[in-house]
Amino acid sequence: MSVFERLADAIDGGEPAALVTVLDVEASPVDGAGDVRPGAKLLVTDGEAAGGLGTEGLDVAATDDARGLLAQGQTGQRRYGPRGERRRDDVLVFIESFTPPPRMLVFGAIDYAAAVTRVGALLGYDVTVCDARKVFATPERFPGAREVVVDWPHRYLERTAVDARTVICVLTHDPKFDVPLLEVALGTPAAYIGAMGSRRTHADRLEQLRRRGLSAAALERLRSPIGLDLGARTPEETAVSVAAEIIQCRWGGSGRPLSDTAGAIHARRPRDQLVETTR
Numbered sequence: 001m002s003v004f005e006r007l008a009d010a011i012d013g014g015e016p017a018a019l020v021t022v023l024d025v026e027a028s029p030v031d032g033a034g035d036v037r038p039g040a041k042l043l044v045t046d047g048e049a050a051g052g053l054g055t056e057g058l059d060v061a062a063t064d065d066a067r068g069l070l071a072q073g074q075t076g077q078r079r080y081g082p083r084g085e086r087r088r089d090d091v092l093v094f095i096e097s098f099t100p101p102p103r104m105l106v107f108g109a110i111d112y113a114a115a116v117t118r119v120g121a122l123l124g125y126d127v128t129v130c131d132a133r134k135v136f137a138t139p140e141r142f143p144g145a146r147e148v149v150v151d152w153p154h155r156y157l158e159r160t161a162v163d164a165r166t167v168i169c170v171l172t173h174d175p176k177f178d179v180p181l182l183e184v185a186l187g188t189p190a191a192y193i194g195a196m197g198s199r200r201t202h203a204d205r206l207e208q209l210r211r212r213g214l215s216a217a218a219l220e221r222l223r224s225p226i227g228l229d230l231g232a233r234t235p236e237e238t239a240v241s242v243a244a245e246i247i248q249c250r251w252g253g254s255g256r257p258l259s260d261t262a263g264a265i266h267a268r269r270p271r272d273q274l275v276e277t278t279r
Contacts, residue, residue, distance in 0.1 A: 003043045003051040007098070010045060016073075016099035016165075018044045018066040022053055023077070024092040036082050036091055044070065057084030058091065066095050071165065071250060072124030073101030101126045102165035102191075106145070107153040107181055108172035109136035112196065115239035116169055117144040123243060125167065130156045132177065154180040162188040167246050169226065170195040179208045186218045192249045194226035194242060228255055 001009075003019070010017035020042040036054035043050045044066040052059055061084030069076055075096045081088030104120040106113050109131035120127045121144040130149040131137040137150045149156055153172065162168075168190050172178055178195060182205065185193050197205065202224045209219060227241030228248065248255050258265065 001050075003041045006043050006050050010043075011098055015045060016070050016097070018070040018098070019096045020044060020053065020062045020066050021094045021096070022091060023094050025082070026090050026092075042066075046070075053091075053093070055083050058082060060084055061086065062093055062095070066097075069095050070097050070099060071102065073097055073099050073126075074124055102167070103128065103162075104167045104169065105130065105157070105160070105162075106169045106171065107131065107157075107177070108170065108174075108196070109133065109138075109141065109148070110171055110173075112235045112238055113169075113171045114142055114144075115235040116171065116242055117142050119239040119243045120144070120167075120169075123246070128160075131172070152180075153177050154184045157181060157184045157188075162190050164189045164191055166190045167192040168194070169242060171226075173197055173201070175205070175208065178205060179212070182209060182222065183212050183214065186214060186221055192223065192246050193221055194223040194245065196226050197224060199225065223249075 007017055007019055022036060022038050022040040024038055025036050036058060040053045041051050042053050042059060042062055044063050046067070049059065049063045053062060058080055061080050062078065065078050078093050078095060079089035080086060080091050080093070082090055101124050104125035104127045106116055106120070106127060106129045109129055113129060117127050117129060127145045128147050128149060129137065129142045129145045130151060130153050132150065132152045134150045137148050139148045142148050166188070168185050170178055170181055170185070173196050182193070182195060195202070195205065205224070206219055223245060226245070227238060228244045230237065230241040230244065232238040232241045247253065254261065
């Protein structure tokens with residue numbers, strides 16, 4: 001199957017895919033770097049990479065970046081050395097994503113939600129804010145959101161499409177909203193479900209959810225208190241900690257300072273997942 005046939009299948013099946021194309025090679029690859037030529041193509045999906053750009057290192061680096069852009073529904077150019085060196089710019093590639101941006105659902109029209117909305121939009125999410133209180137849920141307060149919905153949060157979520165890229169941030173901090181909303185949220189395939197509140201609030205919330213019949217496995221998916229421990233105080237700082245936790249969940253990072261770690265900064269998939277096809 002050719003790269004274009006595999007891409008057509010992905011599009012027809014609603015599978016996110018990124019097509020990487022070599023646009024220019026400024027210097028001829030040497031020292032056994034392989035044959036990198038303009039027009040070479042690599043198709044990247046969540047589970048595999050098909051085709052090839054000419055060298056293993058270039059395939060690995062481009063696959064890594066393509067998955068990053070694909071997760072955000074974005075398209076862009078990248079430059080590498082002929083073997084994927086990130087500090088060189090011999091090879092220019094174009095990475096085209098075939099997928100809508102992932103969704104961020106923010107519940108609770110408070111100041112913290114406004115900050116989370118801005119950071120979510122910066123990360124490439126299509127952001128929706130929902131709150132049952134009409135006086136707070138206004139487009140003027142959330143310019144970074146694509147839509148602002150006035151409805152009971154759990155009712156809105158019940159009729160909203162949620163996939164494995166969706167992130168859900170529950171910031172209402174009110175049991176009458178939070179508990180029925182989280183009961184629905186934990187039954188979805190969302191990539192991230194976080195809820196604001198103190199540790200005591202979290203404990204009370206868990207007890208109410210258990211009474212509603214949620215399993216231990218379901219409750220383990222809940223990130224609460226929401227965000228990483230950055231010492232955040234302001235809504236903006238809290239939004240950064242929430243964004244950091246979302247990124248950590250997406251890519252499996254440790255959350256530790258990079259200065260305390262060793263080895264490759266970006267986790268790479270083994271070559272055996274780069275599946276060669278006819279080009």
